[in-house]
Amino acid sequence: DAGVIQSPRHEVTEMGQEVTLRCKPISGHNSLFWYRQTMMRGLELLIYFNNNVPIDDSGMPEDRFSAKMPNASFSTLKIQPSEPRDSAVYFCASSLTGGRGEQYFGPGTRLTVT
Amino acid sequence: GESVGLHLPTLSVQEGDNSIINCAYSNSASDYFIWYKQESGKGPQFIIDIRSNMDKRQGQRVTVLLNKTVKHLSLQIAATQPGDSAVYFCAETLSPGSNYKLTFGKGTLLTVNP
Secondary structure (H helix, E strand, O other): OOOOEEEOOEEEEOOOOOEEEEEEOOOOOOEEEEEEEEOOOEEEEEEEEEOOEEEEOOOOOOOOEEEEEEEOOEEEEEEOOOOHHHOEEEEEEEEOOOOOOOOEEOOOEEEEEO | OOOOOOOOOEEEEEOOOOEEEEEEOOOOOOOEEEEEEEOOOOOOEEEEEEEOOOOEEEOOOEEEEEEOOOOEEEEEEOOOOHHHOEEEEEEEEOOOOOOOOOEEOOOEEEEEEO
């Protein structure tokens, strides 16, 4: 089985540009999570969806960040406009309601904003 | 243990020795805990979990101990191998299987010397 798939794996962009990160959760999972990881702040939950509906977006830093989940097999995290402080590794994870609570993480997208 | 500020706690062991990684969790209402392993350039990977009605759980070469009185969690790795070198995170959540969000610790870097 394919795990969580994220694209791109690496993204380098200039300040002010729009960035879109993509995630395909594990088939059959109905919860999806976006995390950001930095050395300063560790692993932070940005937003999570259950059955394609955003449940908790309290971790989204500011209005420049937005996330969508148009269907059960796809989600995007968009940053517009991007800033150097957004540089981080962004992980997507998925899990199955009623399961152990284990979240399966994707390989991450390393974002560098210059 | 948990990191303070910018520094990631580190543990260096010799191959074949046993490793103990500690974690202090924050929420006394948390009832489900997970240890994750994150290798360089990869997403966190599930190792073992434990519910609050248990104080010990064993897996293959790993044991998790839970002390709810002092809100402390530990991960013991037996006969540590070079492939165990990674950052280890504990995570807590209020309920398994309800897709409640995981709150991650800052992580501990384990280095195994051959």
